[in-house]
Amino acid sequence: MIAANQADIGLSGLALSGVLVGVALAISMARRLGLTRDLIAAALRALVQLLIVGAALALVIDDNDPLIWTWLWLAAMVAFASWTVGRRAPEVPGVRLLALGAFTAAGAVSLGVLFGLGIFDPTGRAIIPLAGMTVGNSMTGTVLASRRIVAEARDNRHLIEARLAVGLPGREAFAPHLRESLRTALVPQIESTKAVGIIALPGAMTGLILAGVDPVDAVRVQVAVMYLVLGSVATSTSVVALGLTRGIFTSDHRLKDLGSEVSGDSHRD
Amino acid sequence: MRQSLAVTFNGFELEGVSVRSGGRTRLDDVSLQIPAEGITVLAGASGAGKSTLLRLLNRLDIPTEGTIRWRGTSLDQIDVLEHRRDVGMVFQQPTVVPGTVADNLRLADPDLSDAEAIMLLEAAALAAGFLDRDASALSGGERQRVCFARTLATRPTVVLADEPTASLDPDATTVVEDVVSELAHPDRSGRVAWIWVSHDRQQTERLADRVITLAEGRVIGVTR
Numbered sequence: 001m002i003a004a005n006q007a008d009i010g011l012s013g014l015a016l017s018g019v020l021v022g023v024a025l026a027i028s029m030a031r032r033l034g035l036t037r038d039l040i041a042a043a044l045r046a047l048v049q050l051l052i053v054g055a056a057l058a059l060v061i062d063d064n065d066p067l068i069w070t071w072l073w074l075a076a077m078v079a080f081a082s083w084t085v086g087r088r089a090p091e092v093p094g095v096r097l098l099a100l101g102a103f104t105a106a107g108a109v110s111l112g113v114l115f116g117l118g119i120f121d122p123t124g125r126a127i128i129p130l131a132g133m134t135v136g137n138s139m140t141g142t143v144l145a146s147r148r149i150v151a152e153a154r155d156n157r158h159l160i161e162a163r164l165a166v167g168l169p170g171r172e173a174f175a176p177h178l179r180e181s182l183r184t185a186l187v188p189q190i191e192s193t194k195a196v197g198i199i200a201l202p203g204a205m206t207g208l209i210l211a212g213v214d215p216v217d218a219v220r221v222q223v224a225v226m227y228l229v230l231g232s233v234a235t236s237t238s239v240v241a242l243g244l245t246r247g248i249f250t251s252d253h254r255l256k257d258l259g260s261e262v263s264g265d266s267h268r269d
Numbered sequence: 270m271r272q273s274l275a276v277t278f279n280g281f282e283l284e285g286v287s288v289r290s291g292g293r294t295r296l297d298d299v300s301l302q303i304p305a306e307g308i309t310v311l312a313g314a315s316g317a318g319k320s321t322l323l324r325l326l327n328r329l330d331i332p333t334e335g336t337i338r339w340r341g342t343s344l345d346q347i348d349v350l351e352h353r354r355d356v357g358m359v360f361q362q363p364t365v366v367p368g369t370v371a372d373n374l375r376l377a378d379p380d381l382s383d384a385e386a387i388m389l390l391e392a393a394a395l396a397a398g399f400l401d402r403d404a405s406a407l408s409g410g411e412r413q414r415v416c417f418a419r420t421l422a423t424r425p426t427v428v429l430a431d432e433p434t435a436s437l438d439p440d441a442t443t444v445v446e447d448v449v450s451e452l453a454h455p456d457r458s459g460r461v462a463w464i465w466v467s468h469d470r471q472q473t474e475r476l477a478d479r480v481i482t483l484a485e486g487r488v489i490g491v492t493r
Contacts, residue, residue, distance in 0.1 A: 161329055162364040162416075166377040166423055167354035176367075252349045254329055257290075 018043070061124035070124040074131050078103045081139045085146070091259060092146040098243040099142050102236035106138045107131055110232040119224055130228060133204075137189070137229045138236035145185035145237040149244045152177040154258040161255060170249030178241055185237045193226055202226070277341035280304040280427075280462075281326055286335030288321050288486075295321040296332070297486040305340070305427050307478030308453050308463045312470075317483040319466040320361075323429045326464065327358040357420035358429040362436060363412035365404035370395075370415050373404050377422035386422075393418040394448050410441025417448060427462045434472070446476060453478075 009017070021043045028035040060069040081103055086096035111131060113119070120126040153160065156177055163173035196202050205222035209215055248256055281303040288296040296318045303309050303326075311319040324330040325337060328349050337344045339352065354377075365373050374386045381389075387397040393414040399407075404415055413433055420428055430449070434442040452461045467473050473480055482490040 158360065158362060158364050159366060162360065162366065163376065164329065165327055165353055165358040165360075166419060167350045168376070169350060252328065252331075252345075254331070 070127050077135050081135045085142050088143045089147045092150050093247050095146050098240050102142050102239040103135050103138055105239045106232035106236040107134050109235045110134050110228045134232040138232050141185050141233040141237045142240050146240050148181040148184045152181050153248050170253045189233045282338040284336045286332045289333045294486050301488055305462045308476050310473045310477040310480045311466045312473050312480050313483035318486040320431050323431050323466055327429055354423035356427045357425035359416050359420050359433045361432045363416050365412050365415055369401050370404050371400045373415055373419050374422050377419050389418040389421050410437045430465045432466050
């Protein structure tokens, strides 16, 4: 029997939810999709990873635990996210270090506002999930922005060099392309913020409602989280944009070789 | 200390310049003087190193070895942004930025008045009416002349032109060549010198005051 507190589904509830994995497996087998092994691996991996994270979180977010554990958790989260960005955007020069700076800046700005203005209490229980939201969403934005920036620079070498050739500094020569890259990175976040509540109920709110919190209170938290995400994505992509704009030009305003071009006039004989 | 009596050369001097990239030698120990007057054509087959040399002169690239001097001063001692305004560059593909012709000209000089812009258009054989037209909607020849006008907006001493007629039809090529000859004419006040890359022998004969021929990254001939 599932407990009255909807957040505590118990082991039986967890096991029963596995029926839905069974549905996915049945579809895969009936349609001969060849995904059976992947589905089982994904479901088990998610379970194990989250159980480990849950156990580890229980050790650091207790109100009696010193905050140092929370900060160490955050540092590990930021380091791992930076490493992941490097793996997802291998063509972007120096992206790991940039991501590290971007996540740190996004965290400082977003969490600074949320805790500095007293919106949430600075406890491990609040810091870790909110920082997780910040870093997780910033990671997606950072990968998107950095890959787009490099692609824009590579594909528009002819336009950028035409601007450099009339004496514009690299930063100005790249400015229109940077704008386009940042728009590409931010628009999905803005669109998903617009659609929230109509197309999908966001995770934090769903979790709180299931945990028995009044829906109106849950909405207030969710809105604060969405604003946190918007602010952190904007901050992290700006830091990456600033760093990459410096990174793709030499100090004497030459556009570095960023790999093969899609178009352009830099035919060199 | 003995005072140097050497006269500063008015133009580019290359000394032992080599460019290697991607496992290839694009220029190999080139030593050369290119005066900042008239029309100098860099001739040679595809792959000879002409465009590589031209990009070095605008500092869009730097040599792997050797020194390049502009009017007696090593290029790495000159402010690169000022140098690029003094030594303009026109590319093989007519590269206009999105916007009107006026937007393109003001990219090079944001303070350009309409009257000055029209003078630049006239120098490039384009009528005043082009000023407000969408630059990307123009023909290839017209766009290339907009690029010429944009380059002239920085009031350069020399313009580097990387096969600027390669993608144009014969009529447009003739117009562009006439524009260049007129701008380089010794009797013209505010004349502009040209360093022009071409692999077209007839065009070289029509335009050149001097010809520097390259092959496999080396200079194989200088004729006047």
